[in-house]
Amino acid sequence: MRSGLRRIEEGFAAAALLVAVLLPLLEIAVRRLWGVGVPGSGPFVQQATLWVGFLGAALAARDGRLLALATASFLPEGPARSAAQTFAAATAATVATLLALASWALVAITRDAGTVVAVGVRTWWLQLVLPVAFALIAIRSVWRLEAPGARALAALGVAAGAALWFGAPAIEGAPAWPGLLLLALAALLGAPLFALLGGAAAWLFLGDGVTPAAIPVETYALSVSPTLPAIPLFTLAGFALAEGRSSERLLRVFRACFGWLPGGTAVVCALVCSLFTAFTGGSGVTIVALGGLLLPALLRDGYRDSFAVGLLTASGSLGILLPPALPLIVYAVVARVPIEDLFLGGLVPAVLMTTLVAAWGMRESLAQHMERPPFRVDEAARALWQAKWELALPVLVLIALLSGWTTAVESAALAAAYALVVQLFVHRDLSPRRDLLRVLAECARVVGSVMLILGVAVGLTGYLVNAQVPAELLDWTRDHVSSRAAFLLGLNGFLLVVGCLMDVFSATVVVVPLIVPLAAHYEIDPIHLGILFLANLELGYLTPPVGLNLFLAAQRFERPLLSVARATLPMLLVLATGVLLITYVPAITTGLLALRASH
Amino acid sequence: MRCALAFAALVGWLLAGPLPLRAEPERRVQVRLASFVPEGSIWDKGLRRMGEEWRRDTDGRVTLTVYPGGQQGEEATVVAKMRLGALQAASLTILGLAQIDEGFNVFTVPFFYDSYQELHHVIAALAPDLEGRLEAKGFVLIGWGDAGWLQVFSVKPVSTLPDLKRQKIYAAAGFDRMVQWYKANGFQPRPLAFGDIPQALATGMIEAVPITPVAALFLQWYHAAPYMTEIGLAPLVGATVMTKKTWQALSEADREALRASGARLQEHLRTAVPEQDREAVEEMQRRGLHVSTPSDPAAWRALGDHFAELMRGTYVPESLFDRALAERDALRAAPRAEP
Numbered sequence: 001m002r003s004g005l006r007r008i009e010e011g012f013a014a015a016a017l018l019v020a021v022l023l024p025l026l027e028i029a030v031r032r033l034w035g036v037g038v039p040g041s042g043p044f045v046q047q048a049t050l051w052v053g054f055l056g057a058a059l060a061a062r063d064g065r066l067l068a069l070a071t072a073s074f075l076p077e078g079p080a081r082s083a084a085q086t087f088a089a090a091t092a093a094t095v096a097t098l099l100a101l102a103s104w105a106l107v108a109i110t111r112d113a114g115t116v117v118a119v120g121v122r123t124w125w126l127q128l129v130l131p132v133a134f135a136l137i138a139i140r141s142v143w144r145l146e147a148p149g150a151r152a153l154a155a156l157g158v159a160a161g162a163a164l165w166f167g168a169p170a171i172e173g174a175p176a177w178p179g180l181l182l183l184a185l186a187a188l189l190g191a192p193l194f195a196l197l198g199g200a201a202a203w204l205f206l207g208d209g210v211t212p213a214a215i216p217v218e219t220y221a222l223s224v225s226p227t228l229p230a231i232p233l234f235t236l237a238g239f240a241l242a243e244g245r246s247s248e249r250l251l252r253v254f255r256a257c258f259g260w261l262p263g264g265t266a267v268v269c270a271l272v273c274s275l276f277t278a279f280t281g282g283s284g285v286t287i288v289a290l291g292g293l294l295l296p297a298l299l300r301d302g303y304r305d306s307f308a309v310g311l312l313t314a315s316g317s318l319g320i321l322l323p324p325a326l327p328l329i330v331y332a333v334v335a336r337v338p339i340e341d342l343f344l345g346g347l348v349p350a351v352l353m354t355t356l357v358a359a360w361g362m363r364e365s366l367a368q369h370m371e372r373p374p375f376r377v378d379e380a381a382r383a384l385w386q387a388k389w390e391l392a393l394p395v396l397v398l399i400a401l402l403s404g405w406t407t408a409v410e411s412a413a414l415a416a417a418y419a420l421v422v423q424l425f426v427h428r429d430l431s432p433r434r435d436l437l438r439v440l441a442e443c444a445r446v447v448g449s450v451m452l453i454l455g456v457a458v459g460l461t462g463y464l465v466n467a468q469v470p471a472e473l474l475d476w477t478r479d480h481v482s483s484r485a486a487f488l489l490g491l492n493g494f495l496l497v498v499g500c501l502m503d504v505f506s507a508t509v510v511v512v513p514l515i516v517p518l519a520a521h522y523e524i525d526p527i528h529l530g531i532l533f534l535a536n537l538e539l540g541y542l543t544p545p546v547g548l549n550l551f552l553a554a555q556r557f558e559r560p561l562l563s564v565a566r567a568t569l570p571m572l573l574v575l576a577t578g579v580l581l582i583t584y585v586p587a588i589t590t591g592l593l594a595l596r597a598s599h
Numbered sequence: 600m601r602c603a604l605a606f607a608a609l610v611g612w613l614l615a616g617p618l619p620l621r622a623e624p625e626r627r628v629q630v631r632l633a634s635f636v637p638e639g640s641i642w643d644k645g646l647r648r649m650g651e652e653w654r655r656d657t658d659g660r661v662t663l664t665v666y667p668g669g670q671q672g673e674e675a676t677v678v679a680k681m682r683l684g685a686l687q688a689a690s691l692t693i694l695g696l697a698q699i700d701e702g703f704n705v706f707t708v709p710f711f712y713d714s715y716q717e718l719h720h721v722i723a724a725l726a727p728d729l730e731g732r733l734e735a736k737g738f739v740l741i742g743w744g745d746a747g748w749l750q751v752f753s754v755k756p757v758s759t760l761p762d763l764k765r766q767k768i769y770a771a772a773g774f775d776r777m778v779q780w781y782k783a784n785g786f787q788p789r790p791l792a793f794g795d796i797p798q799a800l801a802t803g804m805i806e807a808v809p810i811t812p813v814a815a816l817f818l819q820w821y822h823a824a825p826y827m828t829e830i831g832l833a834p835l836v837g838a839t840v841m842t843k844k845t846w847q848a849l850s851e852a853d854r855e856a857l858r859a860s861g862a863r864l865q866e867h868l869r870t871a872v873p874e875q876d877r878e879a880v881e882e883m884q885r886r887g888l889h890v891s892t893p894s895d896p897a898a899w900r901a902l903g904d905h906f907a908e909l910m911r912g913t914y915v916p917e918s919l920f921d922r923a924l925a926e927r928d929a930l931r932a933a934p935r936a937e938p
Contacts (some may be wrong), residue, residue: 012721031789042792108683113736115675117700118775205685216683221676226792338798404802407795465670466631466685513670 009055013448014440017046017052017236020229021420024413028406030049040118045409046224047117047126052232053223053455054133056448059441061137061192064144066092067449067503069548072190084189086150090157091186092141095199097161099456100134102202103216107131130216130392137452141192155239161265164206171208179203182476197506198456204463208541214466215459222458222509223451226409227333232447233412234324238279239392239443240419242289244429249387250275256383260375265301266361268295270315274354287316287549291556302370306567313553313564314571315357316536320504321350321531323398324412327504330454331530339408340401344596345527345589353578360574389422393527452503452586459504461513484522488583491515492536500547507537528589535579542572628848630663630841632688633671633680641871642744643667645864646690646839653864656856661849663688671838674698681842682737688841693747696838700732704914705923706836710903715745715873717927718834724926725919739846742861745872746835747811752824754806758891758896763828766806769796780909784902800824811835812879821883827890830899839864 027041060066072088075081111124140159163172180200187196200284202212222228241247254268261267272294277286291312298308320327323343332339365372384391385526397415400406406414423430430439458592464470498507512533519529541549544565553568582588630653636642643665650663670678671686676696680686689695694702704726712718722743730740757763763786770778770788781788790803799805800823808824811833815821839861846854884890893899911920 034850042790105683106679109679113682113698211683213683214680217676217683217685218672219677221672226795298789340798404799404804407791407799407804464673465666468664468666525817529868561635 006059009059010437010441010444012130013052013055013059013444014437016048016055017440017444018230020048020052020232021413021416023048024229024233024406024410024417025417027509028410028414032405040121042226043117043224044121045229045254045413046159046226048230049229050126050220050223050453050465051129052444053448053451056444056446057194057452058133058136058140058446058448059531060449060452061140061362063445065445065449066137066192066194066454068190068192069144069187069551071078071188071551075189079483082147082150086145086153088186088189088191088195089145089154089192090160091183091199091432092195093138093154093157094161094164094590095195096134096141097158098139098164098212099198100131100138101165102211102213103127103130103134105211105213105221106216106220124141126274127220129157130220132526136536164202165212168211169204173208174207176204179207193503193506194452195459197453197460197510201463204238204460205466206469208463210466214462215456218462219455222333222454225333227329227339229409229410230324230339230445231326231327231450233277233409233416234329235326235447236440236443237324237415237419239439239446239522240416240423240430241279241393242276243435243439244423244427246387246390246429247272247276249383250390252383253380253387253391256380259373260587261362262372263358263362263365263370264372265298265570266303266311266364267358269298269311270318270354273312273315274319274322274350277317278322278325278350279319287312287552287556288321291316291553295557302368303364304368306563307364309553309557309559309564310541310567310569310571311357311361313549313568314451314542314575316549316553317541318354318357319350320534320538321346321348321353324393325535326414326450327508327537328331330505330508331512331534333474334508335516335526335530337526337530341386341527341593342530344592345531346534347592348588349578351580352581353538353575356574356578357571360571389426393418453503453505454509456511460506461510464510465513470514470517473514474521477518478521484524485584487518488523488532489522491532492583494578495533495536496540496543499537500543501540503548504534504537524589525586527593528586531589532579534585535582539575539579541570542568542575544569545572587597600739610685627659628661628687628845630661630687630845631685632690632839633666633669633677633686634690635669635674635692636667636690636915638667640667641875642690642868643744645867645871649860649864652858652860656860657849657853661853661857665725681840682698684842684844686842687845688741688839690744690837692835692837692841694862696733696836697739697842699736699840701914702728702729702732702916702919703836704910705919707833708903708907708910708915708920709833710831710900711907711923711929712834712927714832715834715869718836719723719869720930721923721926722836725922726855728919728922729903733840734843737843739837739843741841741857742865744865744868746837747813747872747876748834749809749811749832750815751807751809751828751830751832752815752820753808753826753828754800754803754824756826756889756891757828758893759900760893763807767804769805769808771801776913780906781820784905794818797823808831812876812883816879816883818848821886821888824921825888827883827888829869829890829892 023038023041023045027038030038035540071082075084107124107127107130110127115123117123117126138158142158143149145151145154180203183196183199187193201215205212205214251268251272254271258267258271260265265403273286273290276290294312295308298311299305319325323346328342328346329339332342393415396418397411400414401408401411424436426433430436477487481490498511515533516529519526543545544550550561550565550568554564557564632646634643634646646665650665653661653663671680674691675698677686677689677691678695678698681689693703693706712721733740751757751763753763753766755766767787767789768781770781770790771793778788780791789799791799791805796805796808797820800808800820808820810820814825849857880890911917
């Protein structure tokens with residue numbers, strides 16, 4: 001019965017994902033051939049993204065894969081840990097229940113308004129996925145606990161969520177801090193991040209006497225925004241490649257081309273991590289997925305343990321400036337700048353950061369007088385030839401995009417379809433019958449855990465706008481910060497702290513609307529702002545004592561947090577140099593854009 | 600186990616327990632109003648002035664907070680927020696108004712109105728009807744607001760209708776019937792999201808886009824599309840609306856004060872907005888914009904009539920369409936009757 005439900009969910013998520021791939025392709029063809037569009041193509045792709053995201057979030061909740069802080073894993077086994085888990089689950093259930101009811105209110109008004117997506121499909125039919133997903137997340141947060149007593153206790157969270165929804169007027173004017181403190185505690189004890197962000201937004205709205213239904217309105221608006229489908233599509237492309245043997249083929253290319261350099265293995269690690277992060281999105285993912293493969297390789301080549309751990313921890317966030325990394329797409333959606341410009345702007349900074357890390361690796365190798373393999377033309381040629389299909393992908397996407405054939409979303413669909421076709425029918429790494437559904441569902445899960453965070457974080461942004469925080473912040477800064485350099489320095493420091501405390505997606509959604517008006521006041525180029533924002537966050541992940549990647553690396557490499565932090569310190573300084581260059585030399589970012597404009 | 604129970608009690612108390620309540624303050628109505636006009640623009644300044652008048656004329660019982668520049672989201676989002684009670688008012692354009700009631704599409708028929716005079720005459724005649732339709736959907740209209748007049752900005756010059764048909768023209772994504780009509784009449788529509796326009800202009804995916812001169816200046820699209828054809832495609836009509844729930848919480852005197860203030864803003868915009876569009880065109884001309892009028896006005900008018908037929912009963916309710924047409928034609932006939 002329960003596996004039946006799982007099948008249905010996975011089937012729906014996979015179908016929605018396929019719709020998001022195929023409709024834009026059909027649209028490109030129909031537009032080129034007949035000059036018309038497919039009826040409702042754009043809106044349906046956007047709605048498919050909503051479905052992929054929230055069915056994926058429900059699936060992720062089922063498997064306990066919602067994004068959460070790693071701090072809870074430091075609790076010792078025993079009663080303390082089970083109490084923490086129960087408390088975390090109860091909090092998640094509270095927030096998810098409240099959001100399910102709030103989403104239902106949204107569905108109800110949409111139904112009454114009678115709006116239609118296209119060709120007779122009612123908007124509220126498609127919105128139903130929101131309350132359903134939040135309800136499933138609430139139930140699963142409780143069900144994942146094993147002890148019946150713990151389940152019963154956590155189930156109180158469902159009642160609490162309902163009480164908050166129906167008793168909303170009683171909460172108006174209540175102080176904000178007790179609720180926020182409770183949520184922060186729950187997050188530290190392992191509650192998923194969506195509970196912290198969504199709960200904070202709901203509690204703050206309630207205190208101001210505004211209905212928490214303001215949150216799902218924002219969630220829905222963001223989920224169906226026109227450029228957001230690029231997220232599931234590029235993720236699918238990355239997944240199709242990662243599931244097959246593409247990473248091996250690419251690793252071979254890099255080894256053959258760069259392995260002969262001094263510090264060759266370190267250089268290869270930096271390159272592979274950059275590419276992997278760019279295609280799979282989260283920087284933490286890279287450490288977890290590739291750490292186990294690359295650490296032994298570095299140690300075997302004679303690198304010092306602390307150097308190897310530091311290098312990999314730092315490399316884990318290198319690719320977030322490299323197209324088509326998800327943080328770039330999210331930034332473009334939130335700040336309303338063209339994705340293409342951000343992709344182009346991020347290229348040189350990404351190369352700069354990767355080069356700095358690679359150079360540090362070379363220095364280490366030269367200092368330790370390590371041996372290096374010779375360069376072999378035949379091996380390089382063979383490796384390049386074997387990986388030709390993978391290497392053609394970025395070329396294809398860029399040509400389609402820059403020639404005006406496709407929009408950003410359509411080129412993402414092209415990339416996803418291309419990667420799937422190559423893996424299924426050319427390399428045959430994946431079997432259509434055995435692997436396709438699994439890969440699609442897995443992609444939906446990853447997209448879902450990201451979109452859930454985005455969806456509730458945008459609710460928190462909605463609260464900040466409602467409370468007029470951006471306008472007040474602008475006034476304050478105008479009065480107290482006189483020069484652009486002083487503003488940038490302040491921004492460096494502020495983003496470092498944000499990067500320590502928040503994941504990249506919620507940080508983008510919550511912080512970007514605050515800093516965009518400020519940056520406009522100091523006449524900072526919007527693309528430059530985007531790149532320096534993400535580069536600064538990247539640094540925050542590595543900053544002791546709370547940088548997220550330090551936690552992940554400590555877990556993955558089974559080292560104490562402090563020793564990872566110490567090992568990463570030199571890399572942190574190297575990367576900080578890069579971030580300062582990116583911040584204060586805008587031409588690094590805007591040079592390519594200016595070059596394009598002059599053509 | 601005892602520890603877990605105590606913990607659970609704590610959780611229960613914190614999550615569901617009684618929360619400190621404040622004494623009920625004096626009954627005031629706080630109105631949160633969303634707009635889509637840039638901060639500091641004449642519309643924004645007008646709305647803020649209106650807010651000051653509300654406070655003054657109701658002795659502080661009604662306060663207005665304005666969220667300009669689409670901070671509260673796109674029009675559909677803002678309408679949803681009003682329906683849920685998270686916002687109490689908004690200055691919407693025709694996009695949002697038509698989401699509440701399709702009757703407002705009567706202002707989107709191309710080449711239907713020749714002048715602001717005709718437009719304002721039709722608005723005055725249809726206002727009671729449209730306001731009634733709005734109220735049935737739970738909204739009250741506080742004042743109409745002109746947002747400008749759409750002109751065609753293109754990459755290549757347009758002096759005749761066939762010139763425009765040769766260029767790929769932007770069409771709003773999601774209005775498929777409109778796209779099919781464009782196509783059936785020999786145009787090359789490219790349905791796109793609004794946000795994709797700058798990139799699409801830059802890569803040549805589209806070559807022509809209808810927009811008001813002020814917006815073309817503000818968004819700087821006249822760089823990519825430096826030819827403006829002065830054909831007055833359609834007015835961009837807007838209105839400030841409030842939820843009926845909030846409206847009903849006001850006293851009769853306060854409602855009158857709000858309406859009077861809204862009417863003053865409406866009058867101000869009627870002179871300021873056309874002036875602003877004229878100034879925008881002059882400014883863009885100084886920066887290299889080429890302005891021309893088509894050499895075949897009859898062909899454009901015939902096209903307009905054809906689109907009007909298509910839209911009657913599909914986009915625009917027949918009764919409203921016919922009333923608007925009758926009123927417009929009556930005005931066109933009127934000057935001859937006068938001395």
